[in-house]
Amino acid sequence: MEEGNEPTVISRPTQSRVFPQRLLQLLSRPTQSRVFPQRLLHLLVPFLLLCIAFSFISLYMIRYFRVQATVPTVQTSFLPCVEVEEPNQLDLEYWIRPPSNLIHNMTDVELLWRASFVPRIKEYPFARVPKIAFLFLTKGPLPLAPLWEKFFKGHEGLYSIYVHTLPSFQFDFPSSSVFYRRQIPSQLTEWGRMSMCDAERRLLANALLDISNERFVLLSESCIPVYNFSIVYRYITESKHSFMGVFDDPGPFGRGRYNDNMAPEVNITEWRKGSQWFEINRKLALYITEDTTFYPKFSEFCRPACYVDEHYFPTMLTIKAGDLLANRSITYVDWSRGGAHPATFGKADITEAFYKRLHEGHSCVYNNRNSSVCFLFARKFAPSALEPLLLGAPKYFGY
Numbered sequence: 091m092e093e094g095n096e097p098t099v100i101s102r103p104t105q106s107r108v109f110p111q112r113l114l115q116l117l118s119r120p121t122q123s124r125v126f127p128q129r130l131l132h133l134l135v136p137f138l139l140l141c142i143a144f145s146f147i148s149l150y151m152i153r154y155f156r157v158q159a160t161v162p163t164v165q166t167s168f169l170p171c172v173e174v175e176e177p178n179q180l181d182l183e184y185w186i187r188p189p190s191n192l193i194h195n196m197t198d199v200e201l202l203w204r205a206s207f208v209p210r211i212k213e214y215p216f217a218r219v220p221k222i223a224f225l226f227l228t229k230g231p232l233p234l235a236p237l238w239e240k241f242f243k244g245h246e247g248l249y250s251i252y253v254h255t256l257p258s259f260q261f262d263f264p265s266s267s268v269f270y271r272r273q274i275p276s277q278l279t280e281w282g283r284m285s286m287c288d289a290e291r292r293l294l295a296n297a298l299l300d301i302s303n304e305r306f307v308l309l310s311e312s313c314i315p316v317y318n319f320s321i322v323y324r325y326i327t328e329s330k331h332s333f334m335g336v337f338d339d340p341g342p343f344g345r346g347r348y349n350d351n352m353a354p355e356v357n358i359t360e361w362r363k364g365s366q367w368f369e370i371n372r373k374l375a376l377y378i379t380e381d382t383t384f385y386p387k388f389s390e391f392c393r394p395a396c397y398v399d400e401h402y403f404p405t406m407l408t409i410k411a412g413d414l415l416a417n418r419s420i421t422y423v424d425w426s427r428g429g430a431h432p433a434t435f436g437k438a439d440i441t442e443a444f445y446k447r448l449h450e451g452h453s454c455v456y457n458n459r460n461s462s463v464c465f466l467f468a469r470k471f472a473p474s475a476l477e478p479l480l481l482g483a484p485k486y487f488g489y
């Protein structure tokens with residue numbers, strides 16, 4: 091046999107089972123054993139390599155494309171060395187393992203229903219490592235992605251990522267990226283409208299499908315992390331409270347937006363205002379996804395100039411579980427320049443003084459104690475800020 095012919099032989103499934111047999115026969119022939127070992131090695135090594143390569147490729151295919159049902163014969167004849175595991179819906183493993191594919195065809199109603207499944211026994215019968223779900227609400231591209239890649243690097247298993255974009259937008263992140271295949275089925279959203287809250291509920295519901303996700307952080311494409319992952323993870327997972335900036339604003343932009351038709355579900359004394367960029371635990375995420383009591387009220391009676399994304403979750407969660415809220419946000423934003431929108435930081439703004447402002451001079455309450463670490467994330471950053479931030483990150487952010 092010519093050595094150059096091997097690949098064609100191997101690539102024919104029907105012959106691959108015969109091939110090792112013949113090799114064995116050749117090996118066992120005593121008279122030729124001195125001549126053949128060299129050539130056999132030449133044959134065996136590429137064959138084994140191919141076999142291993144195919145094992146990995148098909149394992150990968152099974153995970154991501156679930157092709158096992160369509161090409162079972164090819165697999166079995168190719169891979170005598172690999173056991174293909176069929177996920178059994180009755181195995182515990184099936185419920186613990188995160189969904190390998192975020193694409194599904196559930197409607198919002200179906201998704202919210204599915205996401206509202208809750209175990210009634212509070213203790214998990216397996217070693218559950220709580221993960222933080224990072225929920226990115228964005229129109230399209232993530233210009234600051236390289237910074238996030240650095241932040242997440244080396245912390246696999248402690249986080250998961252979900253991205254809501256415009257429905258027509260398609261990421262082109264390489265498979266090595268933490269954002270690869272992390273887009274969820276998305277729909278059009280408008281600022282200040284219920285469709286914005288719908289998108290946030292969609293993000294939460296998709297993230298709830300992974301039973302290991304314990305904390306949920308909402309971020310935009312202009313947000314950055316200002317501490318390294320270890321600090322962020324500990325700060326969030328060890329907090330007794332969830333971080334949502336919530337307050338009772340007696341003025342026209344607070345209680346002034348309350349509509350009497352919201353009673354009796356929402357009383358004006360319970361009406362709250364807050365910032366959109368929250369961090370909540372699994373319990374609160376479930377309150378939001380399962381809600382059918384407050385949703386119709388806000389949907390009908392909080393329309394511009396009542397900006398529903400500033401009121402719905404803060405009010406609803408204050409009523410359902412106010413004691414679990416820290417009533418402050420962990421996302422830094424600079425309102426010092428005045429106006430209706432916070433300052434956007436560009437390239438020229440990223441200075442030594444800027445890093446100081448992010449980390450110093452803050453005080454807040456963390457687990458009932460005073461703390462000077464109050465902000466883990468910051469916004470808003472223009473794409474031009476990426477370059478100086480990447481340079482400053484190791485020194486100032488620790489990643």
Ligand SMILES: *[C@@H]1O[C@H](CO)[C@@H](O)[C@H](O)[C@H]1NC(C)=O
Pocket residue numbers: 195
């Ligand atoms: C969703 O996809 C499955 C196949 O994956 C199909 O059987 C089902 O009809 C689809 N449902 C809807 C609502 O499109």
Ligand SMILES: *[C@@H]1O[C@H](CO)[C@@H](O)[C@H](O)[C@H]1NC(C)=O
Pocket residue numbers: 318319320321488489
């Ligand atoms: C994160 O930052 C803290 C403080 O700057 C440092 O002590 C720690 O080693 C860093 N962790 C990692 C994984 O870099």
Ligand SMILES: *[C@@H]1O[C@H](CO)[C@@H](O)[C@H](O)[C@H]1NC(C)=O
Pocket residue numbers: 353357358359
């Ligand atoms: C709102 O609640 C407060 C106390 O919780 C109560 O005193 C007040 O009567 C309520 N108002 C309405 C309109 O229900």
Ligand SMILES: *[C@@H]1O[C@H](CO)[C@@H](O)[C@H](O)[C@H]1NC(C)=O
Pocket residue numbers: 331408412413414415416417
């Ligand atoms: C946040 O506000 C709610 C009422 O609005 C209160 O019950 C709760 O204790 C506050 N949280 C903290 C940490 O003070």
Ligand SMILES: *[C@@H]1O[C@H](CO)[C@@H](O)[C@H](O)[C@H]1NC(C)=O
Pocket residue numbers: 453459460
């Ligand atoms: C926390 O800070 C406040 C002032 O910001 C102070 O009144 C209070 O005593 C401090 N508490 C502790 C436990 O240090």
